[in-house]
Amino acid sequence: MTTVPKIALKNVTKHFGPKKVLNGIDLEVAKGESLVVIGGSGTGKSVMLKSILGLLTPDSGSIQVDGVETTRLRSREREKLLHKFGMLFQGAALFDSLKVWENVAFGLIQGAHMPRAQAKEIAIAKLGAVGLGPDVAELSPAELSGGMQKRVGLARAIADEPEIIFFDEPTTGLDPIMADVINELIVQCVKDLGATAVTITHDMASARKIADRIAMIYQGQIIWTGHARDIDNSGNAYVDQFVHGRAEGPIKMQIKAL
């Protein structure tokens, strides 16, 4: 018996103006696994995540979540579907008009209509889970350092216990130690929730730590997928070049403008 994948993309394309960003993406994520998508800047990683969330509508192809087609959902159904998702944004994307705890509790109060006092208790518990004390709860996001903002973003992403969590470059812009702290928190949170995780990154240390499986995206296509432990002997020249960070290889960086 074959199980239905949690997320399945088939031949998804998306272009902006003349530029094809997604060029026929095929990808499956099984329930409960942690997939890391690696690839250079501008290869379509973020566009892929945003297409799955419905923030962008793909030009063609199919995106299924739990076997249900999502590309043509109406906004009400989309809102319902998004209850399954949590996302940690690259810049944390905290609401700066709200306090830290209100940020974490946002999905609970607005989405699940929980009373504020109860939501606050959960928010403080979630902040504790990412290593932040209750004193942080009353601060505004602007008063926090980059690493703390990422942790609050993580707390917000896991607050209403999503089935699927997306991480958009979780370690970018952090020092190596804080990056490792975030990596461990991600592994811990995903394990505690039993959630399915998709992470996009170009930080190989992070990918090795988080991933069960790794996929490499290049020019809008998935060119390699495999188990995380096989990443060093993938037999794929593109993957090798990326993993070892060499300037020379099949991937040509466009240095000069055309």
Next chain:
Amino acid sequence: MGFLAATGRAFLIFLEATGRLALFTGSALSHCVRPPLYPRQILRQMIDIGYYSLPVVGLTALFTGMVLALQSYSGFSRFQAEGAIATVVVLSITRELGPVLAGLMVAGRIGAAMAAEIGTMRVTEQIDALSTLSTNPHKYLVAPRLIAGLTMVPLLVIVADIIGVFGGFLVGVYRLDFNAASYINRTWEFLQPVDVISGLVKAAIFGFLIALMGCYHGYHSKGGAQGVGAATTNAVVSASIMILVWNYLITGLFFSTK
């Protein structure tokens, strides 16, 4: 051929922008009347627009009323019509200058702030974050601002009317030596309900337009700090021009004698 192509392209861009604005307006309006509404957000916007605009609108109205009395005295005294000053002041303020000047001041203060806030939320992915937390950004960000603009600007204009007429009274009585009782009498004598009501209808429409332009340009801003700056400018300029155009149209509706 190059000329035709350029004209056609400009025309298409114009049509696209018009269509996008119409869709945005339709969607935002439908969210204003469909629950859930966000009372907290509406209240915050009402205080921002109504309460914090009081000083600037009050000062504008005060000096406008004062200068009106002074100017009409110097003009009317040439043909011994000084007695009409009180009437001229109250009609000019309630019909035209109250709503238009208050509208322009609020456009500068509130339209710009809305575009900058929503634009920053757009470029820092906060609007995407709202969607992933199952909250419709049109409902959460746009609808409360439209409701607050629509309701608070008329209230501001009532205050502006009163202060403006009072400004005229001050100059009339203390500078031009009118009798206070007869000035007040003259003020009421020719004032009709339609003068005030037309001004308040204008105010409601101006308030709506200001909020709409602020939200629309902020929502569609892109490209970091420069994009947000452009959105702010566009919001204020387009709101100001729309105020002047609609002012003419509404005046035509209320007072055309043909």
